[in-house]
């Protein structure tokens with residue numbers, strides 16, 4: 001289990017991570033979503049003992065990473081697939097890992113097989129690997145010590161569609177066997193397909209935290225109009241959040257009835273009006289990160305990590 005409590009990281013005057021709290025329960029995959037610079041990597045680096053926090057705690061199975069007796073046996077970490085020595089072969093990287101962790105050498109072959117790196121690939125130098133191969137090797141390295149927790153920063157980066165499908169299955173199976181996974185990504189549909197819970201971060205602060213179903217059910221109304229600007233202004237004037245989607249629709253934190261009434265009152269012609277449940281995580285992500293990036297005072301956005309309904 002991962003427990004992050006009131007975690008803050010300041011770099012000079014900039015607050016990269018601002019009072020972040022969330023938990024990743026045993027047997028679940030938690031998707032950690034946010035735009036560039038949101039604070040995902042910093043949070044994960046603190047969790048893995050690579051960066052110190054300004055305040056707050058980040059615990060794995062009740063301990064800070066650095067206090068774990070043999071961390072690689074408790075938590076598998078993949079923060080940067082390109083961090084391996086380019087001159088070593090994949091097999092050498094894993095062999096060194098077994099030596100550091102005190103594991104039997106056959107673990108190397110098992111992990112190579114698990115991640116689909118054949119003999120030829122295993123004996124190539126990492127400098128000649130594609131990014132997808134590096135991700136597979138990184139995952140093999142993370143899983144080497146048979147840990148109960150996985151912390152993965154953008155592991156789907158560079159994988160082809162077959163690779164993404166494969167990784168999704170691997171992580172699902174790992175969680176179903178009782179593992180805990182924290183997985184960051186910009187690939188929203190990838191996260192939507194595999195995660196049980198979602199934590200969305202924007203500007204260092206938690207913008208949403210809940211089960212995937214909770215978050216998708218709370219996605220409001222999707223509306224398309226011939227003159228969307230007029231409708232958007234009217235809805236904003238009534239205190240609603242309005243987020244334009246990439247394809248010209250509006251996502252509104254209101255019921256379809258309220259949006260329909262606003263359209264009628266402004267004489268706006270609608271071409272579509274429905275609950276946004278099926279609009280997908282991408283639209284929700286846009287909506288949430290837009291509000292997180294707005295100039296809200298510190299702590300104004302879901303400071304207590306209450307479920308999604310309370311954020312709105």
Ligand SMILES: Nc1ncnc2c1ncn2[C@@H]1O[C@H](COP(=O)(O)OP(=O)(O)OP(=O)(O)O)[C@@H](O)[C@H]1O
Nearest residue numbers: 011015016017034035036037038039040041042043
């Ligand atoms: N060592 C550092 N020194 C100064 N600022 C930093 C440092 N590391 C991160 N930051 C800043 O902290 C903020 C959060 O960065 P972080 O890398 O955690 O975001 P992220 O969500 O992982 O984004 P990305 O997906 O682009 O990696 C950014 O504004 C970044 O510039």
